Structure formats: C-alpha cells, structure tokens
Amino acid sequence: MKQVWFKQFCKLLFLVLVIAFFPLGIVAQNVEKIGISYQKTGDGLYDMYVENPSFYPVQFLLNFTELDNYETSDPLPYICTLFPGKVKLMTLRRTILDIPGSFKHKYETRVGAYPVNYDQNTVYQLPVPPGKSTKAIWFDLSKSDDPAKIMWAFSLTAGDTVYACREGVVCMLTESKVNNGYRAGENSITVCHPDNSFGKYEVFADSSMFVKVGDKVNTGTPIGLAGGSNYAVGSHVRFSAYYCNVRIDSITGQRLRNYYKYVDPLFQTSDGKTTQVKADQLYTK
Numbered sequence: 001m002k003q004v005w006f007k008q009f010c011k012l013l014f015l016v017l018v019i020a021f022f023p024l025g026i027v028a029q030n031v032e033k034i035g036i037s038y039q040k041t042g043d044g045l046y047d048m049y050v051e052n053p054s055f056y057p058v059q060f061l062l063n064f065t066e067l068d069n070y071e072t073s074d075p076l077p078y079i080c081t082l083f084p085g086k087v088k089l090m091t092l093r094r095t096i097l098d099i100p101g102s103f104k105h106k107y108e109t110r111v112g113a114y115p116v117n118y119d120q121n122t123v124y125q126l127p128v129p130p131g132k133s134t135k136a137i138w139f140d141l142s143k144s145d146d147p148a149k150i151m152w153a154f155s156l157t158a159g160d161t162v163y164a165c166r167e168g169v170v171c172m173l174t175e176s177k178v179n180n181g182y183r184a185g186e187n188s189i190t191v192c193h194p195d196n197s198f199g200k201y202e203v204f205a206d207s208s209m210f211v212k213v214g215d216k217v218n219t220g221t222p223i224g225l226a227g228g229s230n231y232a233v234g235s236h237v238r239f240s241a242y243y244c245n246v247r248i249d250s251i252t253g254q255r256l257r258n259y260y261k262y263v264d265p266l267f268q269t270s271d272g273k274t275t276q277v278k279a280d281q282l283y284t285k
Contacts, residue, residue, distance in 0.1 A: 033053075034050060034051065034052060034053075034058070034060065034082070034107065034109055035050070035051035035053060035086070036048065036049070036050055036051075036105065036107070037049045037051075038092075041091075043094075043097060044093060044094030044097050044101075045091060045092070045093055045094070046091065046092045047088055047090075047091050048088070048089045048090050048091070048092060048105075049086055049087065049088055049089065050062075050082060050086070050087060050089045051085065051086035051087075052082040052083065052084050052085060052086075053084075054084060054171065055084055055169050055170070055171040055192065055213055055214050056084070056111060056112070056169075056171035056172070056190075056192045056198075057081050057082065057083045057084070057112060057113035057192070057196055058081070058082050058109045058110060058111055058112070058113075059079070059080075059081055059082075059109065059110045059111075059112060059113070059114050059244065059247070059248040060078075060079070060080055060081070060082045060107060060108075060109055060248070061077055061078070061079050061107060061108040061109075061248045061249055062076070062077060062078040062079075062089070062105060062106075062107045063076055063077040063078070063105070063106055063107070064076065064103055064104060064105050064106070065104050065105070065106050066102055066103055066104035067103050067104075068101050068102045068103065069094055069095050069096055069099050069100070069101030069102075070092050070093065070094055070095060070101045070102070070103045071092070071093055071095055072090050072091070072092055072093075073090045073091040073092075073093070074089075074090045077249065078090065079247070079248060079249055081113040081114060082109075083113075108248060109248075110244070110248050110259065111244075112196070112198070112243065112244030112259075112260070113196040113243075113244055114244045114245075114246070114247050114248070115244075115247075116195060116196050116197060116243040116244055117195065118195060118197055118243050118261075118263070119195070120263070121266065122166075122195075122265070122266065123266050123267075123268050123274050124165040124166055124199075124241070124265040124266065124267050124268070125163065125164075125165050125166070125219050125220060125267070125268055125285065126154060126163075126165070126267050126268075126269070126283060126285040127154060127162050127163050127164070127165050127201060127237050127239055128154055128156060128160065128162070128163065128237070128285050129160055129161055129163065129285065130220075130285055131270070131284065131285065132156075132160070132284065132285055133282050133283070133284045134154040134155050134156065134282070134283055134284075134285070135154070135155040135280060135281070135282055135283075136152055136153075136154060136277040136278060136279055136280070136281055136282075136283060137152065137153035137154070137155065137233055137236060137279065137280075138152065138153075138279035139151040139152070139153060139238070149240065149242075149260075149262050150240060150241075150262040150263065150264050151238055151239070151240045151262075152238070152239055152240070152265075152277060153203075153233065153236040153237065153238045153239070154236060154237055154239070154283075155233070155234060155235070155236050156226040156235050156236055156237055157226070157235055158205070158226060158227065158228075158229040158235040159205065159225050159226065159235075160225065160226045160235070161222045161224075161225060161226075162201060162204065162222070162223055162224050162225065162226055162237045163220050163221065163222055163223065164191060164199075164217040164218065164219060164220060164221045164223050165199055165219065165239060165241075165265070165267075166191070166193050166199055166219055167193065167194065167216075167217060167218045167219050167221075168191040168192050168193040168194065168199065168216075168217060169191065169192050169214065169215070169216055169217070170189060170190070170191055170211045170212065170213050170214065170215045170216075170217060170223075171190055171191065171192040171198075171213065172188075172189075172190035172213065173188070173189050173190070173209065173211070173212065173213050174186075174187060174188045175187050175206070175207070175209065186202040186203050186204075186238070187202070187203065187204035187205070187206065187208075187209065187224075187227065188200060188201060188202040188203075188204070189201045189204070189209060189211065189223055189224065191217060195243075196243065196244075197241060197242065197243035197263075198241070198242055198243065199239065199240070199241050200238075200239070200240050200241075200242075201223065201224070201237055201238070201239055202237070202238040202239075203226065203227050203228040203231075203236060203237055203238050204224040204225060204226065204227050204237075205224070205225045205226065205227035206227070208224050208225035208227070209223065209224040210222055210223055210224055211223050211224070239265075240262060241262065241263045241265050242260040242261060242262045242263065243260065243261055243263075244259065244260060244261075245258060245259060245260055245261035246258065246259050264276050267283065269283050269284060269285070270284040270285060
C-alpha cells in the first residue's frame with residue numbers, strides 16, 4: 001500500500017515540476033522528418049533531393065559524416081531555408097571514377113525561415129467578433145522559458161468565435177487532452193503568414209476548431225470557438241506574433257532562448273485607427 005502511495009506521489013510531483021519549469025513548451029522546436037533522396041544521373045553522379053512535408057518553412061543545415069571519394073557541388077556545411085515541397089539541393093560527384101566511394105549525410109532543422117524581412121508597420125485585426133468590445137490582458141512571461149516572448153490575451157464570452165488576425169496558411173494545430181485533471185497545453189492554431197512570420201492563437205474550447213493544417217485563411221476567417229472559462233480572467237483567446245531571428249548554425253546556449261523575435265502587433269480598431277494595445281484597456285473591432 002505504501003509503495004502504491006509513493007508511486008502516485010512521485011507522478012504528482014513530476015507533473016508539478018513540469019508545470020513549474022516548462023509552462024510554455026520548447027522554443028525553436030524541431031520539425032517533421034525531412035525527406036532526402038538521391039537520383040543517379042551518370043557514372044559516379046548523384047543528385048540530392050530534399051522534401052519539406054510541412055506547411056511552414058524550416059531552416060536546414062546539412063553536412064556529411066562520411067564523404068569518401070566524393071565531392072559536393074556546394075560548400076559544406078550547407079545552410080538554407082526549405083519551403084514546403086521538394087527541391088534539388090546539390091550534386092555529389094565521385095572524385096576518382098575507378099575507385100569505389102561512399103557518403104552519409106546528417107542534418108538539423110528548426111521551424112522558421114531566415115532571414116525574415118518583417119515590416120514593423122504590419123496591421124493585424126483583433127481576433128474577436130466584429131463589433132465586439134474586448135479587454136486586452138498582458139501576460140507576464142518574464143519567468144518563462146522565453147522571457148522575450150510577447151503575448152496578449154483578449155477577453156471573450158465562452159463560445160464566441162475567434163477570427164484570424166492576418167492571412168496565411170494553418171501550419172500547426174494542437175488539441176490537448178485532459179489527463180487525470182491536468183492539461184499538458186492549450187488548444188492552439190498557428191498560422192504562417194506570407195512574410196514567413198507566424199501568428200499563434202491559444203485557448204480554444206475542446207473540439208471547436210474550424211480549420212485544419214494546410215487550410216488557407218484570410219484576415220477575418222473564423223477559426224474556432226473561445227475557451228478558457230476556467231481561468232481567473234475568464235474566457236479569452238491568446239495571441240502572439242513572431243518570426244525566426246537566429247541563423248541555425250549560431251544556435252547555442254542563450255541564443256536558443258531568443259530564436260524567435262516576438263513583436264508587439266499594431267491592431268486596427270473600429271474607429272479605423274491602428275494601435276499597440278495596452279493592458280486592461282477596452283478595444284472594439
């Protein structure tokens with residue numbers, strides 16, 4: 001009996017530590033598996049193809065752990081941004097045709113394109129229903145895994161429709177499950193914008209999202225229903241806008257924490273003006 005109680009206590013302690021130290025997940029996440037293939041085009045010649053199966057761009061760093069009697073058409077390490085789809089990356093050529101050779105690649109990936117030419121004057125729509133007045137709520141993330149993160153929340157009534165702030169493609173979608181009274185994360189939708197920045201929406205009601213990965217959304221497209229009625233601030237939607245800020249070959253230690261540059265968006269209000277919202281102020285879409 002004591003052993004069972006001790007195991008349950010350890011599991012509970014582990015969950016508490018996870019919540020305390022990892023409240024917002026990991027920054028600069030790895031991506032879905034990249035597809036790499038080779039096509040023989042001649043004696044000792046191989047074209048290398050790389051496929052990004054996701055709906056967002058990724059930074060890609062390629063090197064070879066083995067390159068015996070082969071040379072590459074491009075210098076190594078090879079760094080680029082891979083957009084969704086399949087492309088020819090380089091050609092490998094056997095140096096001396098009469099001698100056998102071999103090669104073996106390795107690679108790293110991170111979500112996001114680099115560099116991104118983000119326009120600081122980009123205008124966003126409020127993620128609330130048209131004509132709705134909403135209170136802006138500031139989240140203090142100074143003690144989070146990414147203290148540079150800027151996140152705003154907008155008050156809503158539970159079940160209100162949430163709307164896209166900018167156009168783009170739904171590239172990530174998370175629907176968390178409640179497990180033994182603990183939710184590992186919030187239901188969220190991430191949109192990749194045309195300039196390769198991202199907009200992330202969080203705190204949707206369970207099974208309420210209207211879109212799926214790969215869907216194109218326009219500014220003002222309905223994307224789901226607001227949840228969060230169990231929070232002290234009441235039902236709301238959280239929104240953060242960000243883009244990749246660090247080249248993949250320089251990601252070490254502290255720089256990983258600032259892999260993304262978060263922006264304080266300019267929102268358009270019902271009077272036609274654009275403004276950076278302030279905490280506890282009311283705004284009407």
